[in-house]
Amino acid sequence: MTDHFPRPEGTPLTLDWFETHAVNLSAAQRRAASLPTRRSVKKDWQAAWLLRAITCIDLTTLAGDDTEGRVQRLCAKAKAPVRADILEALGIERLTVGAVCVYPTMVGHAVKALEGSGIPVASVATGFPAGLTPLPLRLGEIRYAVEQGAKEIDIVITREHVLRGNWSALYDEMRQMREACGDAHMKAILATGDLKTLSNVYKASVVAMQAGSDFIKTSTGKEDVNATLPVSLTMVRALRDYKDRTGQMVGFKPAGGLKTAKDAMNWLILMKEELGTRFMMPDLFRIGASSMLGDIERQLEHHITGRYSAANRHALA
Numbered sequence: 001m002t003d004h005f006p007r008p009e010g011t012p013l014t015l016d017w018f019e020t021h022a023v024n025l026s027a028a029q030r031r032a033a034s035l036p037t038r039r040s041v042k043k044d045w046q047a048a049w050l051l052r053a054i055t056c057i058d059l060t061t062l063a064g065d066d067t068e069g070r071v072q073r074l075c076a077k078a079k080a081p082v083r084a085d086i087l088e089a090l091g092i093e094r095l096t097v098g099a100v101c102v103y104p105t106m107v108g109h110a111v112k113a114l115e116g117s118g119i120p121v122a123s124v125a126t127g128f129p130a131g132l133t134p135l136p137l138r139l140g141e142i143r144y145a146v147e148q149g150a151k152e153i154d155i156v157i158t159r160e161h162v163l164r165g166n167w168s169a170l171y172d173e174m175r176q177m178r179e180a181c182g183d184a185h186m187k188a189i190l191a192t193g194d195l196k197t198l199s200n201v202y203k204a205s206v207v208a209m210q211a212g213s214d215f216i217k218t219s220t221g222k223e224d225v226n227a228t229l230p231v232s233l234t235m236v237r238a239l240r241d242y243k244d245r246t247g248q249m250v251g252f253k254p255a256g257g258l259k260t261a262k263d264a265m266n267w268l269i270l271m272k273e274e275l276g277t278r279f280m281m282p283d284l285f286r287i288g289a290s291s292m293l294g295d296i297e298r299q300l301e302h303h304i305t306g307r308y309s310a311a312n313r314h315a316l317a
């Protein structure tokens with residue numbers, strides 16, 4: 001992962017930044033709906049955007065039946081995410097995903113399989129996905145994953161603290177998690193599908209950043225509703241506000257249910273429109289996905305075989 005420097009340190013908990021802040025749901029929905037239609041990516045640039053998306057993917061397996069063999073296959077895919085002939089046709093020598101994301105007991109297998117590749121291993125921790133184990137166990141799980149070689153830790157927050165507006169409890173817990181991460185980067189999963197309102201999403205985003213998160217992440221992939229554009233817009237606006245106030249740049253990771261090349265484009269457009277191109281790089285943007293690569297590869301293949309232009313010519317004939 002390309003490190004941005006310095007890492008966000010966070011700030012003291014400052015409630016007056018957001019206490020009276022309310023996010024208008026229908027305004028967020030309208031703005032989010034307009035993103036894919038207001039801005040289209042020219043055909044000539046689409047392959048480049050899709051290649052960029054690949055470099056931002058946290059290629060994930062988080063299943064109860066994960067095995068060393070599955071993690072090895074995932075890591076092989078992380079090192080060679082697209083067929084060699086497609087890469088050659090696009091004139092690209094080397095392409096890898098942003099990171100591989102696994103459960104803590106799979107970290108060692110992933111580290112071994114990725115040796116020498118430069119691809120970091122991310123581990124979920126803190127009682128993923130519900131986060132309802134005692135705090136000392138959650139902190140111990142972070143330390144275990146770091147000892148195993150994880151460079152990034154995807155923590156889950158206690159949703160009850162948000163639902164009760166107990167911001168100091170949320171902040172204190174996350175500060176301890178940040179400390180347990182040490183040099184590993186902390187990605188804070190808000191599990192937005194559980195947070196009820198966009199105002200809660202905004203407030204939880206700000207507290208997560210004040211507590212020193214390197215990234216804020218939408219979802220575990222296990223909630224009923226995972227990454228959506230209105231939720232992502234709300235989080236990205238919180239990132240922008242935080243950067244304006246503190247100068248600290250925190251990354252964004254949408255995750256859960258993102259499967260298509262179109263999803264990748266939509267979220268890249270969101271980042272570019274709201275935060276600018278700097279936030280389309282893997283040190284500040286990741287897409288958590290277990291099954292998006294296949295569709296991106298298909299779209300890249302169509303791009304190089306000119307199938308789209310043939311279809312367009314046919315349609316216009």
Ligand SMILES: O=C[C@H](O)COP(=O)(O)O
Pocket residue numbers: 060062101219220221222255256257258288289290291
């Ligand atoms: O953090 C990543 C998510 O768990 C992946 O979710 P997904 O399996 O729906 O792509």
